[in-house]
Amino acid sequence: MKSFFKSSIPVAFLLLVAIQSPAKVKIVMSGNSIAKKDSTNESLKLISQAKRLSSFLPGQIWNDTDGVPVNAHGGGILYHEGSYYWYGEHKVAGTLGNTAQVGVHVYSSKDLYNWNDEGIALKVSDDPKSDIAKGCVLERPKVIYNQKTNKFVMWFHLELKDQGYNAALSGVAVSDYPAGPFTFIRSFRPNTGCWPVNVQKFHKRPVSDTIKSAYCGGKDCLPAHPDTLNLLGRDFKKGQMARDMNLFVDDDGKAYHIYSSEENSTLHISQLSDDYLSFSGKYGRFFSNRYMEGAAMFKTTKGKYYLIASDCTGWDPNAARSAVAESIWGPWKELGNPAIGKDSASTFHSQSTYILSVSGKKDSFIFMGDRWDPNNAIDGRYVWLPFEFKGGKPYFKWADEWKL
Numbered sequence: 001m002k003s004f005f006k007s008s009i010p011v012a013f014l015l016l017v018a019i020q021s022p023a024k025v026k027i028v029m030s031g032n033s034i035a036k037k038d039s040t041n042e043s044l045k046l047i048s049q050a051k052r053l054s055s056f057l058p059g060q061i062w063n064d065t066d067g068v069p070v071n072a073h074g075g076g077i078l079y080h081e082g083s084y085y086w087y088g089e090h091k092v093a094g095t096l097g098n099t100a101q102v103g104v105h106v107y108s109s110k111d112l113y114n115w116n117d118e119g120i121a122l123k124v125s126d127d128p129k130s131d132i133a134k135g136c137v138l139e140r141p142k143v144i145y146n147q148k149t150n151k152f153v154m155w156f157h158l159e160l161k162d163q164g165y166n167a168a169l170s171g172v173a174v175s176d177y178p179a180g181p182f183t184f185i186r187s188f189r190p191n192t193g194c195w196p197v198n199v200q201k202f203h204k205r206p207v208s209d210t211i212k213s214a215y216c217g218g219k220d221c222l223p224a225h226p227d228t229l230n231l232l233g234r235d236f237k238k239g240q241m242a243r244d245m246n247l248f249v250d251d252d253g254k255a256y257h258i259y260s261s262e263e264n265s266t267l268h269i270s271q272l273s274d275d276y277l278s279f280s281g282k283y284g285r286f287f288s289n290r291y292m293e294g295a296a297m298f299k300t301t302k303g304k305y306y307l308i309a310s311d312c313t314g315w316d317p318n319a320a321r322s323a324v325a326e327s328i329w330g331p332w333k334e335l336g337n338p339a340i341g342k343d344s345a346s347t348f349h350s351q352s353t354y355i356l357s358v359s360g361k362k363d364s365f366i367f368m369g370d371r372w373d374p375n376n377a378i379d380g381r382y383v384w385l386p387f388e389f390k391g392g393k394p395y396f397k398w399a400d401e402w403k404l
């Protein structure tokens with residue numbers, strides 16, 4: 001980080017301008033950029049003209065085109081009509097930033113290096129009764145475009161204010177424009193009253209009343225295998241739990257919601273309805289008892305589906321996982337940690353959030369990870385690294401700096 005600032009400050013072009021009228025001003029972290037002040041009493045403002053970027057610098061502070069660090073954590077990318085849109089959790093400083101105080105931030109870019117601030121795509125609500133009331137947990141937002149309805153559809157993991165991680169809900173919002181504003185539609189649990197395509201006979205048997213209605217959600221919380229407890233059966237009527245999540249749109253326009261379910265122990269993949277606003281009722285459960293989090297899917301031109309995910313260790317990084325399948329409905333075959341080299345056991349101190357398919361470049365994929373900082377959430381960093389393939393297995397190595 002230090003070397004980045006040493007090299008960037010001399011080239012930053014500083015403008016000393018006299019402005020009387022209020023300007024678009026942002027709060028920046030001290031040390032990350034040049035402070036901008038907004039006061040009618042002050043006529044002098046120091047504005048930094050951000051340096052144009054021409055490479056990726058994983059783990060370093062990533063300034064937007066205004067010179068302010070990008071604030072889009074647990075994010076995902078939509079490519080639409082020649083532009084990339086990066087949606088992510090807007091975090092504030094301190095531990096308060098682990099809850100949603102602002103909403104979903106969106107940036108746009110043509111080259112993936114330089115990002116324009118497009119503002120807040122989805123705002124949390126000031127109404128304390130709203131599902132997305134300020135102070136809720138709103139994580140891992142993803143946006144896809146529906147060609148039939150011409151709408152941009154956002155999904156996110158939602159936990160209701162002051163209820164910890166108990167609700168395990170999916171939230172949906174919609175907009176006519178990629179940068180929003182998005183309108184919140186509803187939150188719900190997936191697949192109420194539906195069995196998965198790979199349901200087993202024992203799931204349909206009555207669930208013992210010794211099974212708790214909720215466990216703590218971590219890896220060591222369950223007293224037995226999720227199938228022994230039959231968490232799927234437990235949640236059949238109420239709807240399945242959904243926490244860490246992602247979206248994937250296949251070549252045929254069908255969209256899928258991929259999420260950690262059954263107390264995070266098992267990954268579910270659900271086909272969405274044609275308008276992408278709800279579930280179709282068709283879903284499968286995979287990697288039972290593997291506690292996959294941060295799951296992200298991509299597909300190569302060879303027609304193979306890949307999943308990248310993490311283990312379940314809260315904000316602490318762990319070794320990533322990868323898996324391949326010929327069909328979304330499986331069978332999925334695990335391929336091991338796709339990160340290789342020094343620090344691969346912590347996925348280079350990051351957790352997967354999305355796999356970006358680079359437009360116009362055949363089978364070019366970028367691992368997008370978060371380097372969380374739960375003590376000062378706004379200072380979480382982004383780790384983007386390029387995938388390579390060997391023998392049909394995707395992998396990525398660390399690079400201090402790289403280009404497309």
Ligand code: GAL
Pocket residue numbers: 074139140244293294312313314315351
């Ligand atoms: C992680 C998860 C994050 C967040 C965090 C809270 O395991 O990937 O999205 O939910 O736990 O502790």
